[in-house]
Amino acid sequence: MEAIYTAEALSTGDGRNGHVVTSDGILDTDVRTPKExxxxxxxxxxxxxxxxxxxxxxxxxxxAVARMQKVALQDSSVGARVELGPKDGGGFQLAVELEVVLPGIPADQAQALADAAHQMCPYSNATRGNIDVAVRVTED
Incomplete structure (x- = not known):
């Protein structure tokens, strides 16, 4: 693959209770294990x-998919819910639910756009076959 962009980040400290910073300094924050x-x-x-x-x-x-299909989107949103849980045989695994809201777009067309985006998105391509990812179109 020929990279068109490269992001770099460094984690220091104790991983989940440490610090992360990107090479450009845009993201520079402590990280903490959640209370849960x-x-x-x-x-x-x-x-x-x-x-x-x-x-x-x-x-x-x-x-991008909407532009290619000449569909005007207004007030669209995507929410991501990432769950962390135990993996059979030890360790941990992730699961993701993506909630897509496309006001004014019929449900079947909205789902088709979301499905096409799932084929294009680099995160979806990286996780496909590795973790469960559900893509749901909702009204809100």
């Missing part, structure tokens, strides 16, 4: 960062 996992909470964690990145990336793919 026995940590202190109060700061981003890897799952929150993944959810934010996936939502934004998928929304961008959705916008």
């Amino acid at each position: 996992m026995g940590g202190p909470g109060g700061a981003p964690n890897p799952e929150l960062l993944f959810a934010a990145g996936y939502a934004a990336c998928f929304h961008s793919a959705l916008q």
Whole structure:
């Protein structure tokens, strides 16, 4: 693959209770284990960062698909829910639910756009076959 963009980040400290910074300095934050996992909470964690990145990336793919199909989207949104749970045989795994809201677009057309975005999105392509990802179109 020939890269058109490269993002770099460094984690220091104790992983989930440490610090992350990107090479350009745009993201520079402490990370904390969420309270639900026995940590202190109060700061981003890897799952929150993944959810934010996936939502934004998928929304961008959705916008691109709509432009290609000459469909005008207004007030669209994509929410990402990332769950962390135990994996059979040990370790942990992720699951993702993407909630797509396309006001004014008929449900069948909205689902077709979301399905096409799921084929285009780099996050979807990276996770396909590795974790469960559900794409749902909702009214809100």
